[in-house]
Amino acid sequence: VKHTFRRLDDRRRFWEEALEGRAATHALAGRADLADFELRRELKHATAGHGRRKGEVYLVGAGPGDPDLLTLKASRLLQQADVVLYDRLVSPAVLERARRDAELIFVGKAPGDGPGTQEDIHAQLLRLAQQGKRVCRLKGGDPFVFGRGGEEVAALAAEGIPVTVVPGITAALGAAAYAGIPLTHRDHAHSVTFVTGHEPAAGAGTDWAALARAGQTVVFYMGVANLPSIVANLVAAGAPASRPAAVIERATLAEQRIVTGTLDTLLARANAARVQSPALLVVGDVVALRDASAGAEHVVQLHEARRA
């Protein structure tokens, strides 16, 4: 293989493909003779000029921060990618799982970034894939939950670039688990809704009456700046001021903070704690189960101890 491919990159690609291909299947089945035959055939093929693979993009959910929440598939593709384009919400500990010699490109996306930014990301992804690179587009949480993943897939598909989408643990799931809040519960919540709190004035088009109803859990993403208007809208639409609510900041990370209260107390408590983005607002009776449940507290403490 070394004799055939002068460049390390080409050798790596050959081995990666070979180790996932028919030669590997034969070897695992104990047929070394067939594996040997297949490997030589593939090598001959590659030298005949068929080896150059087309570029591709992996649109990967990095989860909410704790690197142990990466899926096995996300980890594997992170190890394969030549280039990683990552967002602000991707934690450094997750980035450490990238291949050691991979190029890491920060593509920002802070709240309030202009509309040009997303177009720039599409153009970068396209350019790198057209150069034949394996590009990992790493996004916080899940790429298809408030992640604009759909737009990136469409932009790449329109240019014929193959895209693999890998789901990630969305912030609401990570935050709830690490805070000890069950998002649904037989006695308290029969549904859970993920809503963006980012819209101007917290969403002119939002159905507040539906979100204010009892018997459910509502999780607001991107809602820190609009916390006052979200709470006011819920109460105006009929949610009782005594409804439990929590803000979870930097969920699943060592710095995770949780502020709990009710719709009438939460705002003052969150202000006092100087809660900042990224944070989620969870509204519903299930939040009270956190305080009621010594077991959940234990889970959180265990996690915190492990992190420390």
Ligand SMILES: C[S@@+](CC[C@H](N)C(=O)[O-])C[C@H]1O[C@@H](n2cnc3c(N)ncnc32)[C@H](O)[C@@H]1O
């Ligand atoms: C643009 S959205 C991206 C959501 C992401 N695709 C997901 O599935 O979690 C960004 C918002 O997600 C929430 N978020 C992401 N990571 C978080 C974390 N570790 N802790 C709390 N909230 C988080 C915050 O509400 C933040 O403003």
